[in-house]
Amino acid sequence: xxxxxxxxxADYRYIIxxxxxxxxxxxPLSIISEFIxxxxxxxxxxxxxxxxxxxLILVVSALSGLVLAMNVYRINAFxxxxxxxxxxxxxxxxxxxxxxxxxxxxxxxxxxxxFGAAGGIATAFLANYEIPIRLVAIAILAYTYYATVxxxxxxxxxxx
Amino acid sequence: xxKKGIIFSGIAAIVIIAIIASISVSQSVNESLNxxxxxxxxxxxxxxxxxxxxxxxxxITIIEFGDYQCHxxxxxxxxxxxxxxxxxIETGKANLVFVDLxxxxxxxxxxxAATYCAxxxxxxxxxxxxxxxxxxxxxxxWANSERLKAFAFxxxxxxxxxxxCIDSGKFNKRVQxxxxxxxxxxxSATPTFIIVNSNGQQQKLVGAQPYAVFKDVIDSxx
Numbered sequence: 001x002x003x004x005x006x007x008x009x010a011d012y013r014y015i016i017x018x019x020x021x022x023x024x025x026x027x028p029l030s031i032i033s034e035f036i037x038x039x040x041x042x043x044x045x046x047x048x049x050x051x052x053x054x055x056l057i058l059v060v061s062a063l064s065g066l067v068l069a070m071n072v073y074r075i076n077a078f079x080x081x082x083x084x085x086x087x088x089x090x091x092x093x094x095x096x097x098x099x100x101x102x103x104x105x106x107x108x109x110x111x112x113x114x115f116g117a118a119g120g121i122a123t124a125f126l127a128n129y130e131i132p133i134r135l136v137a138i139a140i141l142a143y144t145y146y147a148t149v150x151x152x153x154x155x156x157x158x159x160x
Numbered sequence: 161x162x163k164k165g166i167i168f169s170g171i172a173a174i175v176i177i178a179i180i181a182s183i184s185v186s187q188s189v190n191e192s193l194n195x196x197x198x199x200x201x202x203x204x205x206x207x208x209x210x211x212x213x214x215x216x217x218x219x220i221t222i223i224e225f226g227d228y229q230c231h232x233x234x235x236x237x238x239x240x241x242x243x244x245x246x247x248x249i250e251t252g253k254a255n256l257v258f259v260d261l262x263x264x265x266x267x268x269x270x271x272x273a274a275t276y277c278a279x280x281x282x283x284x285x286x287x288x289x290x291x292x293x294x295x296x297x298x299x300x301x302w303a304n305s306e307r308l309k310a311f312a313f314x315x316x317x318x319x320x321x322x323x324x325c326i327d328s329g330k331f332n333k334r335v336q337x338x339x340x341x342x343x344x345x346x347x348s349a350t351p352t353f354i355i356v357n358s359n360g361q362q363q364k365l366v367g368a369q370p371y372a373v374f375k376d377v378i379d380s381x382x
């Protein structure tokens with residue numbers, strides 16, 4: 001597995017891509033989940049009891065960066081590769097992001113205002129099961145990572 | 161003659177019943193809306209909100225728009241509120257008014273209405289605090305009518321009064337007024353705070369922000 005990571009990230013462009021995806025997910029998810037506030041000035045704050053939630057956001061963002069960058073490499077290196085694994089990574093990232101759509105925030109308010117009771121049920125589900133949903137997202141991303149590494153090993157004819 | 165007497169007595173009885181009914185209705189309106197309808201803080205009408213926590217004459221008023229089912233309101237209550245109360249409300253520098261933005265689920269308006277039923281018995285803030293201490297998942301049943309009655313019982317409220325208040329939906333319009341007021345003020349998340357000073361200067365804070373932010377904003381407005 002380490003060999004595959006070395007292989008992909010030997011090209012610095014994939015490091016930049018992975019970091020961009022990581023930061024691009026971590027910051028918006030932290031803002032949505034109220035770990036970062038932009039007004040009246042920028043401040044980061046992890047409230048007591050919010051540590052697990054923040055840790056899961058960190059893991060979802062890191063895995064998304066890793067998995068998506070490796071899949072982009074796989075698609076670029078082997079043009080005929082199936083894109084299914086990339087889809088898995090995107091799906092996992094989206095689930096992780098959706099769980100962070102806090103029902104108390106402007107997103108939840110807009111959804112409830114627009115869709116009424118149905119929107120309320122959806123946001124309540126996302127809020128009530130935030131941690132299990134993020135764990136599912138992490139499981140999907142972990143599986144996608146495993147499948148990507150395996151696929152790269154076969155495609156590169158390297159024994160892991 | 162006898163017939164006229166019966167008609168007259170009937171009309172007199174109807175008039176007396178009507179007078180008694182109108183007096184009793186007017187008394188019940190006064191009871192349920194024993195409020196200063198003109199009460200505003202800055203541009204916010206707080207007439208239908210909570211009783212004021214702290215000194216009426218404090219130079220700063222913190223208006224919180226919140227929902228009893230919102231977990232960020234729970235976070236603010238448990239992580240920031242105590243410091244604000246200790247350093248600003250108990251020292252007379254600020255007071256706090258809670259205005260319902262009960263939008264998250266079907267039990268949110270019920271919980272908000274229940275706080276006003278508790279207010280009738282002088283225990284608004286005790287009930288408010290109990291709700292934020294007992295919060296569970298949205299619409300998971302923790303704030304349904306039965307549980308709200310159980311909370312009231314645990315606070316030693318008169319259950320006959322409380323039950324009839326909850327079951328009659330007496331404060332539903334008050335809660336709706338507060339929701340409309342919150343929307344009018346541009347609150348689209350809970351908790352949202354509007355901090356107003358005696359000059360009418362206002363500052364909005366959105367989210368369960370840490371105490372340091374409240375300290376900076378309030379100190380800059382005193």
